[in-house]
Structures are given as C-alpha cells and as structure tokens.
Amino acid sequence: MAQIKSEEEINGLVNNYGPMIFRICYCILCNSEDAKDAVQETFLKYLTKAPEFNGEEHRKAWLIKVSSNISKNMLMFRLRREAANLEDFADIGISEKDYDDFEFIMSLPAKHKIVMTLYYVEGYTSKEIAEIMNISEEAVRKRLEKGRKMIKKEIETEEML
Amino acid sequence: MDHEIKEYIRLIGSISLPESARKSITEHLIQHKNRVAKEITGKHIAAASAVAVLAFGAILAARGAKNNINAA
Numbered sequence: 001m002a003q004i005k006s007e008e009e010i011n012g013l014v015n016n017y018g019p020m021i022f023r024i025c026y027c028i029l030c031n032s033e034d035a036k037d038a039v040q041e042t043f044l045k046y047l048t049k050a051p052e053f054n055g056e057e058h059r060k061a062w063l064i065k066v067s068s069n070i071s072k073n074m075l076m077f078r079l080r081r082e083a084a085n086l087e088d089f090a091d092i093g094i095s096e097k098d099y100d101d102f103e104f105i106m107s108l109p110a111k112h113k114i115v116m117t118l119y120y121v122e123g124y125t126s127k128e129i130a131e132i133m134n135i136s137e138e139a140v141r142k143r144l145e146k147g148r149k150m151i152k153k154e155i156e157t158e159e160m161l
Numbered sequence: 162m163d164h165e166i167k168e169y170i171r172l173i174g175s176i177s178l179p180e181s182a183r184k185s186i187t188e189h190l191i192q193h194k195n196r197v198a199k200e201i202t203g204k205h206i207a208a209a210s211a212v213a214v215l216a217f218g219a220i221l222a223a224r225g226a227k228n229n230i231n232a233a
Contacts, residue, residue: 007191007194010187010190010191010194011187013190014183014186014187014190015183018178018183018186019176019177019178022176022177022178022182023173023174023176026176027173032179032182036178036179036182036186039178039182039186040186040189040190043186043190044189044190044193047190047193047194047197048197091179092176092177092178092179093175093176093177093179094172094175094176095175098172098175101168101172102172105169105172105173113173116169116173117173120166120169120170120173121169121170121173121174148163148165148166151165151166151168151169152163152165155164155165155168
C-alpha cells in the first residue's frame with residue numbers, strides 16, 4: 001500500500017494532482033461543491049487504499065480512474081445539489097465572457113466530456129484512455145468523434161444566428 | 162487542430178480547484194493521517210500490554226509448577 005509519511009507529501013499530492021482531478025470530477029458532476037467533495041474522497045481513498053505504484057503515470061492513471069468512479073457514484077445518488085450555475089463558474093475560474101460557451105460544454109454528456117478531457121487536455125492516447133476507463137479503444141474513438149461533432153454543430157448554429 | 166477543439170481545451174483547461182478548497186482538502190487529509198497514526202499507536206500499545214500480561218502470567222504459572230514439583 002502507498003504510504004504517505006509527511007504533511008509535505010500530502011501538500012505535494014494535492015498541489016500536483018488536485019487541479020487535474022477537480023477538472024475530471026467537475027466534468028462529470030457539473031457542480032463545484034460536489035466536485036470538491038469528490039476530490040477529497042479520492043485523496044482519502046489514496047491514503048487508505050492505494051496500491052504500490054510503478055511510477056508517476058501509474059499513480060496518475062489510478063487517481064483518474066478512482067476520481068471518475070467516485071464522481072459517477074455521487075451523480076447516481078445526488079440529492080442535494082443542482083447542476084452548474086453562474087456562481088459555480090466564477091468559483092472555478094471561468095471568466096464571464098466564456099459563460100455561454102462553458103455552459104454549453106458542460107451540457108454535453110459526461111462520458112464524452114471525460115474522454116475528450118483526457119485526450120485533448122491531459123494528453124492521453126485512445127489506448128491509454130481505454131485502459132483507464134475500462135472501455136474499448138473503439139468506444140473511445142466513437143466518443144471523441146461524437147463529442148467533436150456536438151461541439152462543431154453548436155458552434156455552427158451560433159455562427160448562423 | 163479545429164477551432165472548436167482549441168476552445169474546448171481552453172475552457173476545460175481553465176477550470177481550477179479554488180485555493181480555499183485546496184487548503185481545506187489538505188487540512189482534512191492531514192487530520193485523517195494524524196488520526197490514523199494515533200489509532201495505530203493505540204493499537205500497538207494495547208497489543209504490547211496484552212503480550213506483557215500473558216508473559217507475566219506464563220512466568221507465574223511456570224514458577225507455581227516448579228514449586229509444586231519441589232514440594233512433592
């Protein structure tokens with residue numbers, strides 16, 4: 001089991017991986033309070049149940065997998081909070097001029113957002129995403145294609161208006 | 162790369178974990194770590210005490226047996 005020995009290590013863990021995990025959790029939950037809870041839950045699991053890692057990439061992949069599973073579970077049982085709102089956008093650092101575009105992106109299905117975020121933002125390959133998300137490479141490619149199409153369609157519609 | 166993808170990367174990339182949340186998560190994790198460390202220390206002390214009591218009992222029993230043999 002991975003051992004965290006000092007407060008410095010915990011600080012390093014949150015600083016290094018917190019922002020990435022938060023992005024993934026937010027893409028699924030579309031709510032900053034829930035996403036913060038999911039990040040905390042992920043790190044707690046890391047402290048108590050993480051295995052020995054082969055390297056940083058292994059650790060990162062484990063954190064992505066665990067955080068997305070925690071977020072999906074939270075989404076299933078969410079009772080208290082509604083989806084994304086403007087207060088949330090300000091809280092997580094989105095500028096006001098981007099609110100409309102960001103709201104649209106958040107309205108995309110979570111399964112497309114996760115795959116697109118891992119591919120385009122975090123730089124993973126289709127094969128790596130397939131392994132992390134436990135789905136086929138074909139499914140990853142389909143989700144990427146569908147996600148791209150949905151965004152393109154929205155942008156074209158906006159330009160027509 | 163298409164314009165819409167660049168936009169996606171920019172918007173998702175600009176999502177940031179608020180500083181206050183980062184601090185509170187770190188504090189919570191440190192508290193958890195300290196609590197677990199305390200519980201483990203407590204368990205070790207309890208286990209060590211139990212072993213000491215058992216060893217002491219065994220010594221007394223052995224002495225008693227030895228005395229019985231000598232008396233006989």
